[in-house]
Amino acid sequence: MDDNKNTIIWVTTIATIAVLAFFSVGGFLLYNSHIKNKEIEVKLRLEQEKTKQEIARSQSQQQLAQVTTASQETTTAPVVRKRRTNYEAELMNRMSSVPENNMVNANEVFEAWDQELNKVYKLLMSELSDSQKTRLRNEERAWLKRKDKEMDKTAEEMSAGRDENGELIGCGTGCGHASRAANIEMTKERTIELARMYDELHR
Numbered sequence: 001m002d003d004n005k006n007t008i009i010w011v012t013t014i015a016t017i018a019v020l021a022f023f024s025v026g027g028f029l030l031y032n033s034h035i036k037n038k039e040i041e042v043k044l045r046l047e048q049e050k051t052k053q054e055i056a057r058s059q060s061q062q063q064l065a066q067v068t069t070a071s072q073e074t075t076t077a078p079v080v081r082k083r084r085t086n087y088e089a090e091l092m093n094r095m096s097s098v099p100e101n102n103m104v105n106a107n108e109v110f111e112a113w114d115q116e117l118n119k120v121y122k123l124l125m126s127e128l129s130d131s132q133k134t135r136l137r138n139e140e141r142a143w144l145k146r147k148d149k150e151m152d153k154t155a156e157e158m159s160a161g162r163d164e165n166g167e168l169i170g171c172g173t174g175c176g177h178a179s180r181a182a183n184i185e186m187t188k189e190r191t192i193e194l195a196r197m198y199d200e201l202h203r
Helices: 002-074 087-095 106-127 130-158 173-201
Strands: none
Touching: 087 106, 087 173, 106 130, 106 173, 130 173
């Protein structure tokens, strides 16, 4: 009798552990799937923003070309052609060693792209005219505001809303990860955009 009772207890314990393990793994997989879906949504939204930025950049480059042409026509000094560059390709080659973004190395990936962004921004500022520097500086400030807004929006989508003070509630690790993913993606896109702008100066 005791043996049967012990057997039943043993079987029940194993079954309970198996069920708990099943639901734990299932919950983890569902959570990861949710995070991935949010990252996809962020990337789609950023692609739309990128299209708008490319249109604005094209208009800015046309204005830049007009300013450069006018400057060349009004000066009597010989025009020295700048060395043609392929900064974008060199940038992508350097960044090929940077791992893909995930929850473990997000800070490392952001730091790498942020350093490249600052580098190409300084290169541009060292070669542009005063009026062009002002325009680029204003564009950079506007971009930083858009980035902060997108990061906040992405985090809010992962939360349970906001309290009466406007603070996010029910915001676990998913909020932080989604916000960092948006930060990385926008910084990467902006760096590539400025690299193309630099190459445009040297054509």
